[in-house]
Amino acid sequence: MQQMRILQNLKNSVTSKFLSKIKRISIGEKIFFAFLILFIILILTVNLLILNYQKKSLKNQINRNITTLLENLSKDTIDHIVFFDPLAIDEKITLIMGNPGIEYIMIADKNGRIIGHSSKKELGNFIKIGESNLKRWQYTDNEGIRHLNIPIMAGDTFIGILRTGISENKVNQYVTEATKNLKNYIFILSFFAFGFTVFMSFMLSKTLIKPLQRLKDRMSSIQADKLELCENPSTVLCKDILNCEKADCPAFGKERCWLIKEAKENCKKYHNIDCKDCYVYKVSCGDEIGYLIETFNEMIIKLKHSLEELDKATKEKLKLEKSSAMAEMAMTVAHEIKNPLNAIKASTSYIKSNFEGEVLKEFLSIIDKETERLNELITSFLSYARPVPLKYEKANVNKSITDVIKLIETEVKEDGKILKTEFYEKIPEFYFDSYQLKQAILNLLVNAIDATNRGDTISISTSMKESKVLIKISDTGMGIPDELLNKIFEPFFTTKTIGSGLGLACVERIIKDHDGNVIVNSKKGEGTEFIIELPLKL
């Protein structure tokens, strides 16, 4: 009992070890070995069956042959027995003895005298003729020889007997000899088939495994914080194949469009195509692994999108927090600074109008100028911290830009810089806050002036793209280094020695309030380009 239990436990542990080992090997190997084992079993079974069947049928054939020959012999020898022609009998016996498996042939007359025998020594001997010899019988002796007794009858008269010994061993030996070639053939064929199977199962496992492997790689890169799509080179998109321009279709630009119900209906309606007959379906519809990959891709895209949104939201939140903290600070600081500024300004104004003197005037104007600078700084803090709501009015954007250019034109020319304008005159009047847009453009132009030197060019152009108005302000100045490009719109970020660091932050806010976009392209040493995109609100 105890032993049995130990044995059972041992067996269980061996089985579980084997199973866990199988579990660990890769799917490709599993498929490969499963295929191989299946094929070997199949080949072995088929070969054995064929060989066995062939042997059996050959044996039967031989036995049938011998029986027929003996039947014929018993009939043919009637005359020779009657007319006692041992030579003719011997000739016939010799002829039959050439057949495989026949041990001996004996022919005796009705008295039992042997008148024909495969072994010549037996001729003239007598055998005992009894009742039993008158009947057809057979028996197999210990040595595996089947003795067959056939009475020879001339009509109803018994005239002799024919006795034969058929050696089963010799028959088997003959059959084995005869099927030796077949065995060789089967072996060679099996060998080739085995090679072919190895190749096929290898290829099959590879085809099955390859996409899974790609998926696995992508999953590993997720672990390394990299979100990559698992490309499927055979996939085609319906928008490319059907030249479909229906951008509002839920399947537009998506894989596995046939799974989207609305898209199915759309296709039927606009292209008169059923999904089942569609080229896109035929080419792109893969197996379950393909589906898995596409689902994975969709998941990655959604995840990427969500992460981007999250990132954006976090940034916006940070910005907002920074802004609201700044708003409060700016309000307090503005008040606390503007009050003394007020007193300073009033005092200088009083002294200016009541006292004379060149030096006094000069220094008073310095105080005045610096007071004004401080005031501007504080005002820009305040205006950024407490944005003014947009006042939409239908206006001509080119005219607004021209107004701004008038403000800086003289300065640009005096500095020896070139100002180029290129207006697209066909832009219709549309709704925007002209005052705030002017402010934004002025900020960009002031930046361009600060970033350029004598001989540089500042260009302003307008254009239209789809339903957007583009305002491009570019310069050939010093440019912005790559590492600072994503910081320039942050409040208080500045590279200038004078300035609040709020100019571009204000620009971005004003354009964002318009539901527009500001794009910046810059290369250090080559210049900077700001593109304002405004929606054409008619």
Next chain:
Amino acid sequence: MAKILYIDDEISALKAISAILKKAGFNILTATTAEEGISLLKETSIDCLLLDYRLPQMDGIELLKWLKYSGINIPVVMLTAYGTIEKAVEAMKLGAYHYLIKPVDTELLINVLKEAIEKSSMLFKEKEKVYSPFPEIIGKSKAMQEVFI
């Protein structure tokens, strides 16, 4: 000579601006709190009030409300460091004549004050006309006055 009451808690601004306004020919009274201003308003007749928005305890807006409540009809020019539209609208709604942002431009201030005094006196004269459209015909009895005013 127009009499102006200037209320501001910033002593230096109070001094400087008063000096400028005096030079410009105004008669200036000053106060550093709204309460002080109210007692001056009660004591003397003032042509125009120059009022700082932020004051200790009672602030400029509350003083404007008090003026409205008390029925004292004088032009008020507001002065503030908060340059926001909401504040301006709030002040205007409460009857302020103008709204100036600190640091104030003295020339602009003088012009605004002159304008305020001028307009208010004109308005006063027009009101006088409206109040007694037919001074000769209609009696000065209380009942008659109520009908026409």
